[in-house]
Amino acid sequence: MTPERLSPRGDLQNLEGYHSPQFDVPVRLNTNESPYAPPPEFVEAWLDALRAAPLNRYPDRGARELRAALAAQLGQPIERLFCANGSNEVLQTLLLTFGGAGRAAAVFEPTYALHSHIARITGTSVVAGERTADFAVDPAAARALVADHRPAVVFLCSPNNPTGTVETAGTVEALVDASSALVVVDEAYGEFADHSAVDLVADDRPLIVSRTYSKVWSMAALRLGFCVAPPWVVEELEKVVLPYHLAVPTQLAGVLALRYGSEMDERVALLVRERERVRADLHTVDGVTVFPSGANFVLLRVHGDGHALWQRLVDRGVLVRDFSRWPRLDECLRVTVGTPEENDAFLAALREAVEEVRVA
Numbered sequence: 001m002t003p004e005r006l007s008p009r010g011d012l013q014n015l016e017g018y019h020s021p022q023f024d025v026p027v028r029l030n031t032n033e034s035p036y037a038p039p040p041e042f043v044e045a046w047l048d049a050l051r052a053a054p055l056n057r058y059p060d061r062g063a064r065e066l067r068a069a070l071a072a073q074l075g076q077p078i079e080r081l082f083c084a085n086g087s088n089e090v091l092q093t094l095l096l097t098f099g100g101a102g103r104a105a106a107v108f109e110p111t112y113a114l115h116s117h118i119a120r121i122t123g124t125s126v127v128a129g130e131r132t133a134d135f136a137v138d139p140a141a142a143r144a145l146v147a148d149h150r151p152a153v154v155f156l157c158s159p160n161n162p163t164g165t166v167e168t169a170g171t172v173e174a175l176v177d178a179s180s181a182l183v184v185v186d187e188a189y190g191e192f193a194d195h196s197a198v199d200l201v202a203d204d205r206p207l208i209v210s211r212t213y214s215k216v217w218s219m220a221a222l223r224l225g226f227c228v229a230p231p232w233v234v235e236e237l238e239k240v241v242l243p244y245h246l247a248v249p250t251q252l253a254g255v256l257a258l259r260y261g262s263e264m265d266e267r268v269a270l271l272v273r274e275r276e277r278v279r280a281d282l283h284t285v286d287g288v289t290v291f292p293s294g295a296n297f298v299l300l301r302v303h304g305d306g307h308a309l310w311q312r313l314v315d316r317g318v319l320v321r322d323f324s325r326w327p328r329l330d331e332c333l334r335v336t337v338g339t340p341e342e343n344d345a346f347l348a349a350l351r352e353a354v355e356e357v358r359v360a
């Protein structure tokens, strides 16, 4: 007789896992990573540092060297830096600390699904505001939502995944001034936009900006993210996160990568040029609408069956992200900006595939 299995916590029983197919195809433009490996000199320096590291000892719990290096790079005091295993762990720690039972987090849909997913996992309820027709957050509507629901945490994703929309500093400030809620600006794609909220962070403002090494810094495999926040927030996060959560290889990589800032700036400039080239080319394709983007990806809508288009791209060896059945994103696909060759392969496959699915 099989013993009865324990079911998950009541509020998690209808939870769906993270669904984003990972296939081995020649052109993978589905998860917004950098198409480039880190510089070989970085890898050498990192391996040397790792060989010299005392692996029998726990890592520095305060990640001081890493936080100091990031603080210097961002022109911020070290007390405002909190680092974790990817910005997802930063967001999870924020919600474990400031969310939870009886508290709510606000999101503006359509946006990064992990904000509401992590909220639910931490027992935080979710209130969803809508974006405008051009996918921006309307400051007046956002303030009204915050006044009605009094969330503990407000997520603003800028540039927004998957739409690419960049919020103005005015919208960030309107939300910060609206209540005592913590406003979390998720800038996972911040380097690709023309402005950032990092410089708005201050010791007496409930504003947090999260960032990642997974995109520009070509380190998605290593899992490193951080946030810039008032020191009192950082102190609370440090109490909640597991001790020694950030492994030595990750901390070392985070410090050493910062030596390659000018190479990364060049990569950002190249990817932004490629993004605009891809967008300009998509504009010329009949049956496709393309949206503006401040990120390293582009959202497009096909006038036809978006899922069928996604499948036909896969059949041609090109994997993009299928949002065609998402609320407000009907028939939309999101394509990561890759190398010029990958982008050419995508554009060629798209031109063929669109002809097979679009309605005249």
Ligand code: PMP
Pocket (backbone or CB within 6 Å): 031, 032, 085, 086, 087, 088, 089, 112, 157, 161, 186, 188, 189, 211, 212, 213, 214, 220, 223, 224, 225
């Ligand atoms: N925020 C947004 C908006 C993202 O798109 C992603 C990655 N998909 C993340 C956070 C998480 O990135 P990571 O955990 O790799 O830092």
